[in-house]
Amino acid sequence: xxxxxxxxxxxxxxxxxxxxxxxxxxxxxxxxxxxxxxxxxxxxxxxxxxxxxxxxxxxxxxxxxxxxxxxxxxxxxxxxxxxxxxxxxxxxxxxxxxxxxxxxxxxxxxxxxxxxxxxxxxxxxxxxxxxxxxxxxxxxxxxxxxxxxxxxxxxxxxxxxxxxxxxxxxxxxxxxxxxxxxxxxxxxxxxxxxxxxxxxxxxxxxxxxxxxxxxxxxxxxxxxxxxxxxxxxxxxxxxxxxxxxxxxxxxxxxxxxxxxxxxxxxxxxxxxxxxxxxxxxxxxxxxxxxxxxx
Amino acid sequence: xxxxxxxxxxxxxxxxxxxxxxxxxxxxxxxxxxxxxxxxxxxxxxxxxxxxxxxxxxxxxxxxxxxxxxxxxxxxxxxxxxxxxxxxxxxxxxxxxxxxxxxxxxxxxxxxxxxxxxxxxxxxxxxxxxxxxxxxxxxxxxxxxxxxxxxxxxxxxxxxxxxxxxxxxxxxxxxxxxxxxxxxxxxxxxxxxxxxxxxxxxxxxxxxxxxxxxxxxxxxxxxxxxxxxxxxxxxxxxxxxxxxxxxxxxxxxxxxxxxxxx
Numbered sequence: 342x343x344x345x346x347x348x349x350x351x352x353x354x355x356x357x358x359x360x361x362x363x364x365x366x367x368x369x370x371x372x373x374x375x376x377x378x379x380x381x382x383x384x385x386x387x388x389x390x391x392x393x394x395x396x397x398x399x400x401x402x403x404x405x406x407x408x409x410x411x412x413x414x415x416x417x418x419x420x421x422x423x424x425x426x427x428x429x430x431x432x433x434x435x436x437x438x439x440x441x442x443x444x445x446x447x448x449x450x451x452x453x454x455x456x457x458x459x460x461x462x463x464x465x466x467x468x469x470x471x472x473x474x475x476x477x478x479x480x481x482x483x484x485x486x487x488x489x490x491x492x493x494x495x496x497x498x499x500x501x502x503x504x505x506x507x508x509x510x511x512x513x514x515x516x517x518x519x520x521x522x523x524x525x526x527x528x529x530x531x532x533x534x535x536x537x538x539x540x541x542x543x544x545x546x547x548x549x550x551x552x553x554x555x556x557x558x559x560x561x562x563x564x565x566x567x568x569x570x571x572x573x574x575x576x577x578x579x580x581x582x583x584x585x586x587x588x589x590x591x592x593x594x595x596x597x598x599x600x601x602x603x604x605x606x607x608x609x610x611x612x613x614x615x616x617x618x619x620x621x622x623x624x625x626x627x628x629x630x631x632x633x634x635x
Numbered sequence: 636x637x638x639x640x641x642x643x644x645x646x647x648x649x650x651x652x653x654x655x656x657x658x659x660x661x662x663x664x665x666x667x668x669x670x671x672x673x674x675x676x677x678x679x680x681x682x683x684x685x686x687x688x689x690x691x692x693x694x695x696x697x698x699x700x701x702x703x704x705x706x707x708x709x710x711x712x713x714x715x716x717x718x719x720x721x722x723x724x725x726x727x728x729x730x731x732x733x734x735x736x737x738x739x740x741x742x743x744x745x746x747x748x749x750x751x752x753x754x755x756x757x758x759x760x761x762x763x764x765x766x767x768x769x770x771x772x773x774x775x776x777x778x779x780x781x782x783x784x785x786x787x788x789x790x791x792x793x794x795x796x797x798x799x800x801x802x803x804x805x806x807x808x809x810x811x812x813x814x815x816x817x818x819x820x821x822x823x824x825x826x827x828x829x830x831x832x833x834x835x836x837x838x839x840x841x842x843x844x845x846x847x848x849x850x851x852x853x854x855x856x857x858x859x860x861x862x863x864x865x866x867x868x869x870x871x872x873x874x875x876x877x878x879x880x881x882x883x884x885x886x887x888x889x890x891x892x893x894x895x896x897x
Contacts, residue, residue, distance in 0.1 A: 631731035632772035
C-alpha cells in the first residue's frame, strides 16, 4: 500500500478541473466579447483582424463576460489595496453579509434543534408540525424575502435582523430534518438497554439520543450555513441595501459593472467555502472526540 | 433467606401479541421458579418464547395473563430497583464511548460517584478478563471482547440477577467455549442468579443447574431438567456419559415439542 499523497490524490484532480474551467472560460470570453469590439471597429469604419480583436476582448471595462484575470485584479484591488473601512472594500461588504449569515444560522440552528426535539418526543408535534416544516421550504424565498423586509421595516426593524431572519428561515430546515433522523437513529436494542437501567427521559436524551444525533447535526449544519449565506444575500437584494455582497451584486447590475458583479460572486463563493470548512472542522473535531474509526 | 427462595416465580404466565394476522401466543401457561443462585437455561427453537419470557422478567414486555414475580415484586418494580443486568444478543455498546465509559453508563445513570465508578469499572473489567482495554473504543475490540465488555457492564451495578439473551449466539465456537468457561467461573465467584437463553444444547447443558425446554406455537415449557452435573465443570465434562445423558433428554424434549404441531 502506498501512502496517499496530498499532491497526487487531492491537488492534482482539483487543479486539472480548474485549468479546464479556466481554458473554457477564456474561450467564452473571446466568443462573447468579440462582437462588441467588431461593432466598434465597424462604427469607426476601420477594418480589424482577429489578431487585433483577441487582446481587446480581455481588457474591456464592461465586458459581457469578464476574463478571470480581470476578476482577480478587481478582487485584489477591493480586498487588499482598499482599507477595510472603505465603502468600496469587498471585505467590508463581505463582513456585513457574514454577520447576517451567522446570526441567521445561529437562530436557524437553535430553532431547528428545538423543533426536532419536539417532533421526536411529541406525537402531536410530529403529526402537526412536520408537514408545515416541509411546506415552508416550497415557498420561493425570493417571493417571501421582500415581504419580510418590508413588514419588519414597517414596525421599525431594519438592518441585520430582517436579513438574519431570512437566513434562519432557510437554514432551520436541514437542521430539523437531520436532527429528527439523528435523534431517532438509536436502534431498539439501545433503547431497551436504557430501559433496563430505568433511565429518566433526560438521561435517555443526553446520554443516547443527543450523542447519536451529533454526526447528523453537523452534516445538516454544513448545508445550513451555506444556505444561510444565500438567504442573507437574497435579503440584501430587494430593498436596495447599501451594504453587503447582495448590495454589490445589485449596484453592479444597475450600472453594468460586470466585473464588480463577478467579483462579488466570487467573494460570496469564498465566504461560503470558508463557512462550510469551519463547520467541517468542528464536525471532524467532534467525531474524533467521539472515537470515530479513522 | 432460604436456599429455595424464588428470584423469579411465574404462574400460568401468558403473553399474546395482537397482530394484523390475528393473535400470536408468544407464551402460554408458563409455570416456573428460578431459585437464588440458579443458572437456568432456556432452550428451544425460534418462536418458542424464550426471549419473550426473559423480556417479561425484565419488564421489556408486559404479560397478558397469569402472574410473575421478580424478587417478590412486579417486574416493573424490580426494574426500577435495578434488580437485574441484561445482556443482549449483540453487545449494544455505545460506539462513541470507550469500554470504560460504556461500563460507566449504568453507573452514571444510577448515580454512583466518580470514585465508585472507577473502582467498579476496574473490578468488572478484571472479572471478564479485559484489563487494559478500558481506554479502547468498541470497534477496536473483537466480537468476543465486545460481548465480554457488555457482560462487564451488566455486572457493574451489582444486580443479583443476570438475564442473558443468547449472548454468545453470534460468536464462533472456539470463542464461545472460552466465554462459557469464563461465565461459569464468574457465576461461581459472584454467586449470581443467571437466566440464559440459548439454542445450543451443549451450551445449555454445560452451563446450567436447570434447563427449561420450550416449544413454539404457543410458546410453552415442555420440560424442566435439573442438572446432576457438579458445580465445578471443566470443558472436558462435555464428554462424560452423565453430560451426554442430560443432552439426550434435552434433545428428546425438543423433539417432543416439535412433533406436537406436525
